[in-house]
Structure formats: C-alpha cells, structure tokens
Amino acid sequence: MTRVCLVGLGRTGIEVAKAIMEQKDLRLVSAISSPNSRKIGKDLGEILGCPATGVIVQGPDQIEPIVFQSRPDVVVDFTNPAATVRNSKLFSKMKVNIVVGTTGFSKIAMYKLYVLTKKYHNAILYAPNITLGVNVMMLLTNLAANMLNNYDFQITEIHHKHKKDAPSGTAVKIAKEIEKGLAASGLPETADVPIQAIRAGGVVGKHEVLIVGENDRIEISHESFSRKAFALGAIKGIRFIQGKSGYFEMNDVLNLQKVLGDYLAKEKFRNKRQPLYRMNSAAN
Known part of the structure; x- marks a missing residue:
C-alpha cells in the first residue's frame, strides 16, 4: 500500500484526492491546503462530499510535522511554482518522492527540482502535462x-x-x-x-x-472535458515514482516512443505475412 500526501486542494487537487481514495493500492494519509484556506481544519471527507476519512486538512505551516507523522511514500503537489520548489526541498530532505503537477515553471525552477534529486537521492516526477x-x-x-x-x-x-x-x-x-x-x-x-x-x-x-x-x-x-483526466494521470505518476530515485517527466511514465516502436514492429511483421494469407485464401 503506497501512502500518499496531497498538497494543494484546488479544483484539480480535489479530483486527485477522489481518485486516490478509489484505488485499492493507494492510501491518502494527509492533505495540505493553501494558507488561510477555509478547508483547513475540516475532515477531507466533508470537502469531497463523502463520509469522514480521518484525514484533517492542514495549512502549509504544518507541512514538516504532518509529513513526519503521516509518513507518506509519495507527495502529490498541485500548488504554485514558488510553493512547489519550497515544499520539494523539505520533502526531498525527508526522502519522500514527489509528483509535481504544478504548471508555470521556469527553466531555473525545473533545474532546482533536478538538483534536489541528485542531492537527496529521492525521486521527482515533473508532470505539468499529466494527462x-x-x-x-x-x-x-x-x-x-x-x-x-x-x-x-x-x-x-x-x-x-x-x-x-x-x-x-x-x-x-x-x-x-x-x-x-x-x-x-x-x-x-x-x-x-x-x-x-x-x-x-x-x-x-x-x-x-x-x-x-x-x-x-x-x-x-x-x-x-474534466479535471478527472489530470487525476488519472496523477495516479499513474504515483505508481511510477514509488521506490525510484532520480528526475523524471511524464514521457518516462508513459514511454510512448516504445509503445509506437512496438506497434510499428508488429505492423511490419503483419504486413510481411499478408501476401501469404492472400495466397492461401485464393487457393481455397
């Protein structure tokens, strides 16, 4: 069972929370919202419109004790670039792997994430293009x-x-x-x-x-059409990043080039065999 902490409870974050709770192999153990959010102090179930979960939403000033107490394997971050870089430094020090769905990163901010993985030997998946x-x-x-x-x-x-x-x-x-x-x-x-x-x-x-x-x-x-598309991408990211170290992007998760290569190889093989099938059909 992979333990997950969710940072950021905006519209996309809420969909991610719902998706995590639907998975049998994932457990949402903590949730952190933005400063001064009305969600702080509430049970996550109340926010999601479902029965109580026992997960009380905390503010960003409680990140370190929350991560220490809830012991997540993976943190999913849907906040903003400045907060993500700041949070990622703390998570990396604590050897927690991170899925970053935040958009709007500069090249310098992306490089900072890469450096963190080299320094602390955890894993960060940078995936603003998460679907x-x-x-x-x-x-x-x-x-x-x-x-x-x-x-x-x-x-x-x-x-x-x-x-x-x-x-x-x-x-x-x-x-x-x-x-x-x-x-x-x-x-x-x-x-x-x-x-x-x-x-x-x-x-x-x-x-x-x-x-x-x-x-x-x-x-x-x-x-x-729905932010659920982002949530499903985040689920793939969580499963991929668990137990890894290094810097990754969504292409590493999906490996579409290999998928395409395998498909083309199969098509080439099938096309080579087609003339034989046609000859057999004609003979019959």
Missing part, C-alpha cells in the same frame, strides 16, 4: 514536425480565466516537441514556435496545433 491524451498529442506533433519540416506550426491554448500562467506549461512542452522534431529532420535552427494563449470562462484545458503547408493543413487538438 495521457496530451502526451499522445505531443508525440504526434513531434512526428509531424519531423515529416513536414517545410510546414508552418502554430499553437493555440485555451484555459479558464483563473489560470495564472500563460502560455501553459503544456503548450511550452508541445512547442519543444515540435522543435525537436524539426531538428531531427535535419532542419537548421529555427525561430520559436508561436503560441497564442487565451484565458476565458471555465475552460478546463484545450490545446490545438495548426500545421499549414502551401496546399493543405493539418490540425491536432486535445481538450480535457
């Missing part, structure tokens, strides 16, 4: 860029009006995958992929990649 679907989208855009290096690429991302970082961490990651695909095709260094960020209404999250050539265009789109 399976958006990771498949990244793989597709990488392949498209490699095959269509004379096309123009542009990203549009739409999120709810309360999302603070723009562009989103996922959009930035998609842009990097496009740039990697272009570079792998042998194209000389190019300008950054343009990203348009829109903040409106209550949109959970939508990313679109427009790929335009002289005579045609391709659109690749991913939209999250």
Whole structure:
C-alpha cells in the first residue's frame, strides 16, 4: 500500500484526492491546503462530499510535522511554482518522492527540482502535462514536425480565466516537441514556435496545433472535458515514482516512443505475412 500526501486542494487537487481514495493500492494519509484556506481544519471527507476519512486538512505551516507523522511514500503537489520548489526541498530532505503537477515553471525552477534529486537521492516526477491524451498529442506533433519540416506550426491554448500562467506549461512542452522534431529532420535552427494563449470562462484545458503547408493543413487538438483526466494521470505518476530515485517527466511514465516502436514492429511483421494469407485464401 503506497501512502500518499496531497498538497494543494484546488479544483484539480480535489479530483486527485477522489481518485486516490478509489484505488485499492493507494492510501491518502494527509492533505495540505493553501494558507488561510477555509478547508483547513475540516475532515477531507466533508470537502469531497463523502463520509469522514480521518484525514484533517492542514495549512502549509504544518507541512514538516504532518509529513513526519503521516509518513507518506509519495507527495502529490498541485500548488504554485514558488510553493512547489519550497515544499520539494523539505520533502526531498525527508526522502519522500514527489509528483509535481504544478504548471508555470521556469527553466531555473525545473533545474532546482533536478538538483534536489541528485542531492537527496529521492525521486521527482515533473508532470505539468499529466494527462495521457496530451502526451499522445505531443508525440504526434513531434512526428509531424519531423515529416513536414517545410510546414508552418502554430499553437493555440485555451484555459479558464483563473489560470495564472500563460502560455501553459503544456503548450511550452508541445512547442519543444515540435522543435525537436524539426531538428531531427535535419532542419537548421529555427525561430520559436508561436503560441497564442487565451484565458476565458471555465475552460478546463484545450490545446490545438495548426500545421499549414502551401496546399493543405493539418490540425491536432486535445481538450480535457474534466479535471478527472489530470487525476488519472496523477495516479499513474504515483505508481511510477514509488521506490525510484532520480528526475523524471511524464514521457518516462508513459514511454510512448516504445509503445509506437512496438506497434510499428508488429505492423511490419503483419504486413510481411499478408501476401501469404492472400495466397492461401485464393487457393481455397
């Protein structure tokens, strides 16, 4: 049984809490909310709309004693970049592995997470792009860029009006995958992929990649209808990070390149055998 501490009880954090409690191999042992939150002091069950859990929500000033008392194997952090870096230093010192779902990280902040894993030999999974679907989208855009290096690429991302970082961490990651695909095709260094960020209404999250050539265009789109998609990604992350050490990203969890490679190998084998099947069918 993997013991889990959840830090951050916003809309996504609540979905993550619900998902953890539905798993037979995971146990939510502690929960920490933002400073001055009305959730502090309440049983987590009251917040989730379910029977009492025995987990009382604490404030961030209680992180160290809470982690010491509840002894989590993994901490899931959905807060903000500054709080995540600060929390991660404490968790790492205590040899606790961390799943970071927080978005809006700078390169310097990401590097700080990497350094923590080297110093304390715990594991950190940095996964702002935590859903399976958006990771498949990244793989597709990488392949498209490699095959269509004379096309123009542009990203549009739409999120709810309360999302603070723009562009989103996922959009930035998609842009990097496009740039990697272009570079792998042998194209000389190019300008950054343009990203348009829109903040409106209550949109959970939508990313679109427009790929335009002289005579045609391709659109690749991913939209999250519910924050449960993020929660399911977090569950995969928890199971992956348990017992490991080092710095990881969501691609390490899903290993989609291997999945694609295995699929193509099977297709190649199947296609080689098809002529034999056709000959046998014709003979019969």
